[in-house]
Amino acid sequence: MTVAIIPARGGSKGVPGKNIARVGGVPLVARAVASALDAPGIDAVYVSTDDTAIAAVARAAGAGVIGRPADIAGDLASSEDALLHGLGVLTNQGHDVAALAFLQATSPFIDPDALGRAVARVRDGDEDAVFSAFETHGFLWRVGPDGADGVNHDKSFRPRRQDREAQFQESGAFYVMDAPGFVEARHRFFGTVGLEVVDALAGLEIDDPHELEAARALAPLLSRPRIGAIDALVMDFDGVHTDDLVEVNQEGTEAVTVSRSDGMGLSMLRAAxxxxxxxSKERNPVVEARGRKLGIETVYGADDKVNILRQWSELRGFSLSKVAYVGNDVNDVESMASVGWPVTVPDAHPAALAVARVHLTRPGGRGALRELAEMILTTLEGA
Structure with a gap:
């Protein structure tokens, strides 16, 4: 069998809690699990960890968990230590592991198809080890006592990009190895080594807060807006049902604009x-009036939205992991982060954009909810 092992220890000094930090609305370790589960040829996925929070996220994402001993969970422990321990545990459980895929949770954009191709190359005997790498034509330099000098080029000659030989940089995203060969070599590179070329953006690794923010900014660009199976939909009002603008007349009466297209989409969801x-935190009765018009349960004037969300879900027997929440501003972030499917609109506050798993393309009050409704209905039709 072919197994994937994702080492993910709890101690991270550069980015505390890094392995469960969210990118595209999904914890990093869960993103790695999903890529492994989607990769052709991988039979089972395990997360090796010493951390209970990481273990819980891994199980919820569909992975098995291998408890990592403290003596191989410190700063000096290598990934090889965790992989060898994990293989030992699986062997003791009676698993015959022929090939091992090692994924790093700190690489948020692992391509399942590229991973699957690497698995096939090892399983077919083409190479003993295959790793992900991206092409680069960059000029590398070293600094010595006599100043800077070229590493992969002569500094006195500047060839054009097309005239330079391509080189390849490890992305760090995944490594696939013949399992018995790895156990014997005790290192990820042994025998005949090949590389699986991936897109350079897939080479982003998260080791500091700036790289985490960069990954969050890239996530909407590298992922199609889509949603999985959900049990319920919860929506903020201002900026989601509306364009976040309000008209106020001389008597102080407020009025908002809503979309009939959104209303039709929600009507179709209700029928389904x-x-x-x-x-909504808004205390304007227009919120209740719109909910009544749509035939949707409404709570407005809500100061503690996340607690109401949890109580509402528990009362109806919904797991928060199967709830979608659409928000657009800072007071939605905690609620968005508590559900499995946080959704936001394109002009949302950066804090809401950072935790969203689904980024809609239409603005609030201008078709966003219709767009989401059609996504959900497509998912229901395919179930």
Whole structure:
């Protein structure tokens, strides 16, 4: 069998809690699990960890968990230590592991198809080890006592990019190895080594807060807006049902603009039996009026939105991991982070964009909810 092992220890000094930090609305370790599960040829996925929070996220994402001993979970422990320990545990459980895929949770954009190709190359005997790498034509330099000098070029000659030989940089995203050969060599590179070329953006590794923010900014660009199976939909009002603008007349009466297209989409969801809730901090009765018009349960004037969300879900037997929450501003972030499917609109606050798993392309009050409704209905039709 072919197994994937994802080492993910709890101690991270550069980015505390890094392995469960969210990129594209999904914890990093869960993103790695999903890539491994989607890769052709991988039979089982395990996360090796010493951390209970990471273990819980891994199990929820569909992975098995291998408890990592403290003596190989410190700063000086290598990834090889965790992999060898994991293989030992699986062997003791009776698993015959022929090939091992090693994924790093700190690489948020692992391509399952590229991983699957690497697995096939090892399983077919083409190479003993295959790793992900991206092409580079960069000029490398070293600094010595006599100043800077070229590493992969003569500094006195500047060839054009097309005239330079391509080189390849490890992306760090995945390594696939013949398992018995790895156990014997005790290192990821042995025998005949090949590389699987991936896109350079897939080579982003997260080791500091700036790289984490860069990954969050890239996530909407590298992922199609889509949603998985959900049990319920919860929506903020201002900026989601509306364009976040309000008209105020001389008597102080407020009025907002909503979309009939959104209304039709939500009507189709209601007809499909999807439970919905409008949850708003706004105290304007227009929120309740719109909810009544749509036939959707509404709570407004909600100061503690996340607690109401949890109570509403528990009362109806919904797991928060199967709830979608659409928000757009800072007071939605905690609620968005508590559900499995945080959704936001394109002009949302950066804090909401950072935790969203699905980024809609249409603005709030201008078709965003219709777009989401059609995604959900497509998922229901395919179930």
């Amino acid at each position: 039996g999807v439970p919905m809730l409008i949850l």
